[in-house]
Amino acid sequence: MSIKIKDQPFYIQSTAVLFGLVLLVYVMIQLADILVPLAFAAFLAVLLNPLVNRLQRYKVPKALSIAIAMLVMIIAVATVFYFLSTQIAQFGDSLPMLQKKFEAITTDLKNWVQATFGVQITKQEQMLKDALNNSQAMLGRTVNGVLGTLAIIFLLPVYIFLMLFYKPLILNFLYEVFSEENSKKVSDVLSETKSAIQSYIVGLLIEMIIVAAMNSAALVLLGVKYGILIGCIGAILNLIPYLGGIIAIALPVLMATVTKDGYSTQLGVIIAYIVIQFIDNNILVPRIVSSKVQINALMSIIVVLLGNALWGVSGMFLSIPFVAVLKIIFDRIDDLKPWGKLLGDNVPTRHMGEMLRSRSKRKAVLPKKEDS
Numbered sequence: 001m002s003i004k005i006k007d008q009p010f011y012i013q014s015t016a017v018l019f020g021l022v023l024l025v026y027v028m029i030q031l032a033d034i035l036v037p038l039a040f041a042a043f044l045a046v047l048l049n050p051l052v053n054r055l056q057r058y059k060v061p062k063a064l065s066i067a068i069a070m071l072v073m074i075i076a077v078a079t080v081f082y083f084l085s086t087q088i089a090q091f092g093d094s095l096p097m098l099q100k101k102f103e104a105i106t107t108d109l110k111n112w113v114q115a116t117f118g119v120q121i122t123k124q125e126q127m128l129k130d131a132l133n134n135s136q137a138m139l140g141r142t143v144n145g146v147l148g149t150l151a152i153i154f155l156l157p158v159y160i161f162l163m164l165f166y167k168p169l170i171l172n173f174l175y176e177v178f179s180e181e182n183s184k185k186v187s188d189v190l191s192e193t194k195s196a197i198q199s200y201i202v203g204l205l206i207e208m209i210i211v212a213a214m215n216s217a218a219l220v221l222l223g224v225k226y227g228i229l230i231g232c233i234g235a236i237l238n239l240i241p242y243l244g245g246i247i248a249i250a251l252p253v254l255m256a257t258v259t260k261d262g263y264s265t266q267l268g269v270i271i272a273y274i275v276i277q278f279i280d281n282n283i284l285v286p287r288i289v290s291s292k293v294q295i296n297a298l299m300s301i302i303v304v305l306l307g308n309a310l311w312g313v314s315g316m317f318l319s320i321p322f323v324a325v326l327k328i329i330f331d332r333i334d335d336l337k338p339w340g341k342l343l344g345d346n347v348p349t350r351h352m353g354e355m356l357r358s359r360s361k362r363k364a365v366l367p368k369k370e371d372s
Contacts, residue, residue: 028310036314041159043321045167046197048073052164066164070157087229101258185332192328200321203288204239211235211280215248218272224252225259234273238280239317249273295323296345 028035048069055065110121163170171190178186212235219227234248249270256265295303300320307319323343330340 025310032311036311036318037155037159039318039322040314041156041163043197043201043318044073044156045160045163046194047201048160048164049167049194050198063165066161069164070160074157084229084232087226087232105257189328189332193325196324196328197321200324207280207284207288208235208239210284211238211276214276214279215273218276219252219269222256222265222268222272223260224256224265224269226255227252230255245277294345295320295327295343296347299323299343 048066051069051072052062052065055068056062060068110124113119113124114121174190175183175186212232215231215234216228217231219231224230230252234251237244237248252269252273253266256269303319303323304316307315307317307322309315311318327340327343330336330343
């Protein structure tokens with residue numbers, strides 16, 4: 001005799017759901033080294049799919065179409081890295097001078113701390129050494145993260161090629177795993193998922209280019225050395241919510257402190273970046289990125305933090321498109337539609353409690369009118 005979960009009391013249902021979620025999260029954490037590259041590869045494969053389809057319409061063989069699409073992507077990424085590397089090379093030429101200036105500023109800061117707070121320089125150096133020793137574990141995690149990123153870079157092309165090559169097999173599996181009467185819903189989910197991922201990634205790229213141009217222009221006008229390099233790095237860091245924006249502001253402020261006297265340039269950098277962040281958060285993101293992936297701001301913040309707790313920086317990048325896919329699925333399943341509405345950005349003017357109370361008041365007033 002089979003026992004259905006729906007027939008059980010609420011506390012049993014909620015316990016089963018909670019246990020399933022805990023098990024799912026545990027598996028995702030343990031298999032992060034495998035799942036993260038696969039997730040990035042899936043999103044990039046969806047992004048390259050239109051180009052592959054167009055090449056195949058021109059009678060280009062399937063394998064060659066995929067190879068050409070991947071070559072275009074690799075050339076675009078290599079062009080960006082080449083541009084950044086030339087800027088970094090120029091930065092390296094001035095590194096000895098910047099190091100001397102930074103040491104002078106550090107010495108002045110130590111003297112100021114000693115004069116103001118009475119902390120001896122030797123004690124300050126000991127505190128700094130202790131802080132560096134305590135950060136060794138963090139450095140190890142950072143190195144592991146870099147190595148994981150390198151592994152992703154080498155695995156991505158293989159995963160992307162195979163996903164695009166075996167696309168019909170994967171799609172047939174998704175159609176056949178569900179009953180035939182749900183084929184229309186599966187088709188709608190797949191179509192909307194493809195559009196959401198493509199729009200989100202393209203929107204992020206457009207936002208990054210615009211922010212890089214604004215950052216670079218502001219820093220060059222303010223006379224900050226290597227303004228174009230720092231502006232581009234800031235735009236890339238801006239893709240990491242919260243933490244990226246702070247580092248993006250700290251870099252040009254530090255550069256201005258090392259290379260310029262006084263504090264007017266630093267103040268100008270902070271004001272310029274605040275204005276750019278305002279434009280980005282209130283104009284670019286809502287119109288270019290958020291309009292493509294309709295997740296409300298509260299859920300966006302929560303899922304980004306959860307993504308960071310789950311997979312670190314990679315999880316922060318993947319969280320929004322992943323939740324957008326979940327919303328598309330939730331909107332197609334009757335029992336999960338409330339969750340889809342919770343994730344969405346359509347805010348009702350009145351909640352159901354207010355409507356129920358107003359309905360009860362109308363029912364209470366109607367008999368009195370009839371009596372009179």
